[in-house]
Amino acid sequence: MVDVRTDLIQRLIRAGTGSDEEIAVLLDDVGLPRFVQALTEEIVFRCPEPANTMPIDVALEVTYGKESHTSVLRVAQGAAVTVVEEESATVWSKIGISAADLLRRLFGPADSRRTGDFHNSFVPAPEDRAQLQAMYFKLDTLMRAAAQATHTVMSGCSARCGELGNLSIRYGSDKWASFHWYTPHYERHFAPYRDRPVRVLEIGIGGYEDDLGGPSLKMWKRYFHRGLIFGLDLYDKSALNETRLTALTGDQGDPGALVAMAEEHGPFDIIIDDGSHMNDHVHTSFRALFPYVRTGGLYVVEDLQTAYFSDFGGSSGGVAEPHTSIGLLKALLDDVHFQEHATEDGAEPNLTQSTVTGLHVYHNIAFVEKGVNGEDTLPAWMHADAWEALGAK
Ligand SMILES: C[S@@+](CC[C@H](N)C(=O)[O-])C[C@H]1O[C@@H](n2cnc3c(N)ncnc32)[C@H](O)[C@@H]1O
Structure with a gap:
């Protein structure tokens, strides 16, 4: 309908x-x-x-x-x-x-x-x-x-909205000057999308159970003046719904619910994970929703610090293990370079290998670019094994 x-x-x-x-x-x-x-x-x-x-x-x-x-x-x-x-x-x-x-x-x-x-x-x-x-x-x-x-x-009566940091303060989001200093990174990576009729999804609406929240959704609505903004939260925040802003209810730890939501409302140009920050949820959400990011779009993960917090399922030492959010990013870094892996002949690249084209990691926040990861550095036959077979050093 x-x-x-x-x-x-x-x-x-x-x-x-x-x-x-x-x-x-x-x-x-x-x-x-x-x-x-x-x-x-x-x-x-x-x-x-x-x-x-x-x-x-x-x-x-x-x-x-x-x-x-x-x-x-x-x-x-x-x-x-x-x-x-x-x-x-x-x-x-x-x-x-x-x-x-x-x-x-x-x-x-x-x-x-x-x-x-x-x-x-x-x-x-x-x-x-x-x-x-x-x-x-x-x-x-x-x-x-x-x-x-x-x-x-x-x-x-204007598409112009001023600096994102000011919008964050105006609407009450913690993305600027509230332990986090994310808005300059957002401005850098979101600027090319500002004038487009984007679909943006943010996991985590804020405000928790009793408080309606929604500050960052309003900030995105003002920033993306032609955008449709969707929020997903564990709690029902549909009272926030207004033109260009839709608050959806769902658990980011439930892949089936995420896929159903994305089938109905996606694909998205931008997805931001600012939800529970539990490391397993970050993985689940990324695996379920990255396929629903449009080619040329972005997937953002906030609050990477929890990769080192054991009560969020993170690693307790200084090296983030594969199951953490930082572990996910490290694996994506390998995926970006899959062409250089010495894989068996004919092995098909998986989704992240063929579509992650860039990774930008800052203190506690990362931007994953989606596109066609198709640049070929060297033909497969020039990999180390082949050189060795030819007797080259
Ligand atoms: C840090 S707040 C989001 C803040 C908001 N994005 C902002 O910048 O103003 C985290 C939100 O994630 C929601 N949340 C917690 N666990 C969740 C889950 N499993 N699935 C979806 N949302 C969850 C909480 O209810 C809370 O509203």
Whole structure:
């Protein structure tokens, strides 16, 4: 069964890089109000924390030919940005933009700076000016608050999201400045995927049993502005579900459940294992899910330190054994070089030998690249045995 919300958001994502004609086809099909409603939901999610202490209602007027549809967003420090009914709003700032330009701001490429595609006005109605004086507001205070609120909404109308470390702090993930310092590594390896309509799966949603969690899923949703984000956790966190974010329930130690989940929701461009960090779970999840990483994708394993923690099933000495997460990575390093192994003639490479094309290991985190591991350094007959048979030293 097609999930109507997911279907619409996927069409919007695709149209974000499409032509004017493709956007018009979509608009004619879904209608401007539904189009604006879906984009407004996305803007509300993307807005940074408001700076204005005085609450401000910002109107977003979206036009398509002669048609227009307005959403009003209430912006105030200390509260989430919300959509309010136009009739009950006091609008101090109005943003006007065409439907196509707004769509491209949200789902077009993040690296193209957008400016000059909207107009903005500070709009106190004459009776409001009188009201202003009566309430002893200073006009400059109000204008400053309106400017701050407009900035918040315009930041929400953007694919750009700032540095990943800031997003981690904003949403409360421990991927930066909380014992872990992972976000620069993520930025380095995830940058090529940012503008793509990726499917990302993270094992481990956070928050444990009683707390809903989900900080890193929100961080990925903001970072991958065209992405569909999936989380998998032992506990039911489906209350987190919203557009572009799906929380699934399952045990990463159960290969059958992982395969069933991946058959339904995969393949994925990126999988991140930030779950139990039990060494056997890391192996089980990798073996079950690596086949569901797309060619050209990445599999990330966090918190490799548990390879040395015996209570996580790790090695207790300084050398990580094969059953640990580090042991898995060491084996993959051999797999990357399978062409150089002196194997029996005709032996077929296994999945990791034929598809692991790169390994990047940093303190406590590793990125495994999937592709076609097909570079041939030497023909098989030039292996050591063959040279020996030819009498070479
Ligand atoms: C470290 S937290 C994840 C933090 C989150 N990824 C972040 O960066 O904010 C680990 C999560 O893994 C989940 N978890 C523990 N054991 C699991 C298992 N066997 N299968 C799936 N999830 C598990 C926990 O419930 C917890 O929510």
